[in-house]
Amino acid sequence: MQSVADSLKALAELATKPPVSVVSAAFAAAGHELALVGGPVRDAFLGRAVHDLDLTTDATPDQILAIVAPLADAHWDIGRAFGTIGARIGGETVEITTYRSDTYDQVTRKPAVEFGTSLETDLLRRDFTVNALALTLPAQILVDPSGGMDDLLASTLRTPSTPEVSFGDDPLRMMRAVRFTAQLGFDVDEETRVALGEMAGRIENISAERVNEEVSKLLRSPEPRRGIELLVDSGLAAYVLPEVPDLRLEIDEHHHHKDVYQHSLTVLEQAIDLEHERHAGEEPDLTLRLAALLHDIGKPATRRLEPGGVVSFHHHDLVGSKLAKKRLRALRYDNETIADVARLIELHLRFFGYTDGAWTDSAVRRYVRDAGSQLERLHMLVRADVTTRNVRKADRLSFAYDDLESRIAELAEQEQLDSTRPDLDGEQIMGILNLSPGREVGEAYRFLLELRLEEGALGEEEATRRLTEWWSTR
Template identity: 55%
Template sequence: MSEASASHAADRRELTAAQRNAVAELLRVSPVADELGRLFLAAGHELHLVGGSVRDALLGRLGEDLDFCTDAHPDQTLRIIRGWAESVWETGREFGTIGCQRDGLRLEITTFRAEAYDQVSRNPIVEYGTSLEEDLKRRDFTINAMAVSVPDHRFTDPHGGLADLAAKIIRTPGTPEQSFRDDPLRMLRAARFTAQLRFAVHPDVRDAMARMAADLDRITAERIRDEFTKLLCGADPITGLRLLVDAGLAERFLPELTGLKLTIDEHAQHKDVYEHTLTVVENAMSMEEDGCDFVLRMAALMHDVGKPATKAVGPDGRVSFHHHEVVGARLTKARMKAMRYPKDVTSQVVALVALHLRFYGYGRGEWTDSAVRRYVADAGDLLPRLHKLTRSDCTTRNRRKAAALAADYDALEERIARIAAEEDLARVRPDLDGNAIMELLGVPPGPVVGKAWQYLKELRLERGPLDRDEAEAELLRWAREQGIRD
C-alpha cells in the first residue's frame, strides 16, 4: 500500500470512529432532541442539531447545552415549545434565538441566518435565511458547520468539517478574509480552539489572521475578554498564546505579552522572558487541583510584565529588573481593567503579581518569624496560590539550584505551618479589638481607633501574640507618644 493510500485509510478509520462517537452521544440526548424535532415537523418546520453541538458529539464530549437551527421564526418557535419546555427564555430573541430547558438539557433554537455585518463593529445585521445550507455557510469554521437533522438523524456537511475534524485542522467554510471581515472576533476564536481542542490552524487562516489583526480593534473589550479567558483556560493555552503573539493579535489587546519577547532573561536560561513566562504558565497548570484556576494562570502569565520597563544593565554586563513586581502589578491592574475583568478577579491577580518575588532571599536565612507572619498576612486567602506561583516561577535548568530553591520553599511552608499552629496565622489581628481600644483610651469611634488598631496589628506581626496586659501597656505607650494620652 502506498503512503498516500495508507494515510487515506487512516483518515477514513478516524472518520468512522468519530461517527461512532457521534451516534453514541446523540443517542444519549436523542429522546429530547427527537421529541423536539417531531414537534417542529408536525408544525411544518425543520429542526437541526448544529454547530458546536455536532462537533462535540463527534469528539465524544457533548455536554448539556444543545444548539439547534430551524426555518421557524422566533414567534413560531415559541408557539411550538410552550407547554413542552420546562422553562423558556427570550434573551437572544433579537438575534433569532429562543432558549428553553427540558430534562436537564439547555436548548437554544435559532432561526436560519443569512446575516451580514456592518464591517465597522461586529454587530450583525440580522436577516433570516431560508435553508440549512445557507446557515452553515455563514458559520465561523468548517468544524462548526455541520448539522444533524432531527428526528431523522440526517447528517449534513457541505464544507468538509468532518474531514477537518479528523485532521484536527481549523479552516473557514469560505475564504478566511471574508469570514474575518464579517466578524474579526473569529480570529480570536481560532486561537481559542487551538487551546481548547489542540487543533492546528490552516496556513491560509493563519496568514489572514496576521494580515487582518488590526480589525480586532472593532471588537468590544468584553467579547475579547470572554474569548481570551476561554483560551487561557484551555487544555493547551500555550499553543493559543503563541498564535496570538505570532499573528499580531496579542498586540491589539494584550501588548504586555508581546513586549516580553524583547527582554532577555537575566539568567540566560531561556531564549527570553517570553519563553520563561510560557513555562511558568505550564508549571502553574500542573499544580491545579480542580480544573482551570484562571487567577493562577493569569498571574503566571503577567508576573513578569514589569521587566521591560525596569530593565537595566550593570557594569558587569548583567541584566537586572529591580522592582519589576511593583511595575508589573500596576500594568496588570491597568490591562485587566481595560479588558473589563471584575474588580475582585483583578485584585487577586494583581496581588499575586506584586507578591511573587517576596520569597526570594528566604534561603539566605534573613527571614525572622515577623517576616513570615507578614508574608502570610499580605497573601491572605491567596497564600495557596502564591505557593504555587512561586514554585512555578522556578524554571532554571540548573538542577542543583532548582533543588535548593524547592528545599527553601519546603522549609518556608513548614515554618508557616509551625507558626500557624502556634498563633492562628490565618487570622492575624490585633490583640485588642476596637471596643477595647476605645475603652482603654477613652476615645469615641473615629480615626484614632483605626490608627491604634493598625499599630497593634503591626506589633502583632512583629512580635507575635501578646497577653492582655502587654497589649494594653503597649497601646498606652503608643497613645502617649502620639499625644493622645498624658
C-alpha cells in the same frame, strides 16, 4: 481522536437521548426541520464532552416557542431578535435558532439579521468549517457543505468562505481561531494564518467585553500556550495583550538573561500543572493563570544592562503589578480579579529572600498577612516561577518553599494565622485610652497589629499593658 466508527456512534447517541430526542419528535410532529449544529456535533465526533445543545430549524421564533413551551420547565426569548429561543427541558438547557442568512456591511460589524430557509446557507455563514456541521433530526443525516469533516480528521481550522471575508464580517473570529487552537489542539491552515497577520488590527473594532471573553476562554483551555503563541505570532496580541509580545526582549552578545517570553509561558504551564495537582476536578483558575502569564510584564520597562554582562530588573514586580491593573481594566475585567492578579504579581518575588537567610516568625506572618486571601495562589505562582535547568538550584528552591509552607501551617495551627488581628479591637482601644473614633485609634490599632505580627498572640491583659505604655510615651 476516537475512531470514526466511535464518533458516529457518539453522534447517534446524542441524537437519541433526551432532551434532543424529545425536541426532535415535537418539531417533526409540527412539520418543521430540526438539526443539531456546530459545537455539539463537533465535540461528539471528537469524543469530547458535549456541554451546549445548539439546534437550528426552519421554524420562526414564534413557532419555536409554541413547540417548546409545553415541553419546557422554563423558557426564555432574550435572543428572539436573533432568532434564538432558549429552554430548560429535563434538566438540560437547549437553544434553538431559526436558520439565518445574515449579511455584514464590513463597517459596523453588526449583521443585518435575516432569517433563512436553508440549512446549508445557515452553515456557510459560520466561523469555521468544523463548526459548520449539522446532524438532521430525527433522520440523523450529516450535513457538511464546506468540508468540515475532513478538517476535523486533519485537526485543521479553516473558514467556510475566504478568511478575509469571514474575519471582515466579524473580526472576533480571529480571536476564536486562537482559542480553538488551544481548546481543540488544532492548527490554522496557511491561508487563515496569513489573514490573521494581515487583518490583526481590525480586532480594535471589537468591544473590550467580547475580547475579554475570548481571552478568558483561551486561558481556561487545556493548553493555552498553543493559543498564546498564535496570538503573539499573528500580531493580534499587539492589540489585545501588548505586554506579552513585549516580553520578547533582545539579548546582546555582552549581556545575557533568560528568554522572558518563553519563561512566562512555561510558568503558565507549570501553574496549570500545580492547579490540577492541588485542586483536581475543579474549574480552571483564571486569576492564577492571568497572574502566571503576566507576572514578569514589568521587566521590559525595568531592564538595565549592568557592568560585567549582568542584566537587572529592579522593582519589576511593582511595575508589573501596575501594568497588569491597567491592562485588565482596559479589558473590562471585574475589580476583584484585577486586584487579585495585581497583588499576586506584586508579591511573587517576596519568597526569594527566604533562601538568603532564615525568616523570623514575624516575617512569615507578614508574608501570610500580605498575601491574604491569595496565599494558596501565591504558593502555586511562586513554585511555578522556578524554571531553571539547574537541578541543584531548582531542588534548593523547592525544598525552601516546602519549608516555608510547613512553617506557615505550623504557625496557623498555633495562632489561627489566617485571621491575624490585634489582641484588642477598636472599641476596646477607645475604651482603654478614652478616645473617640479618629486617626489616633488607627495608630493604636496598627501598633498592636505590629506587636501581633512580631511576637504572636499576647493576650488581652498584656496587650492592654503594652498599649497604655506606648500611649504614655508618645
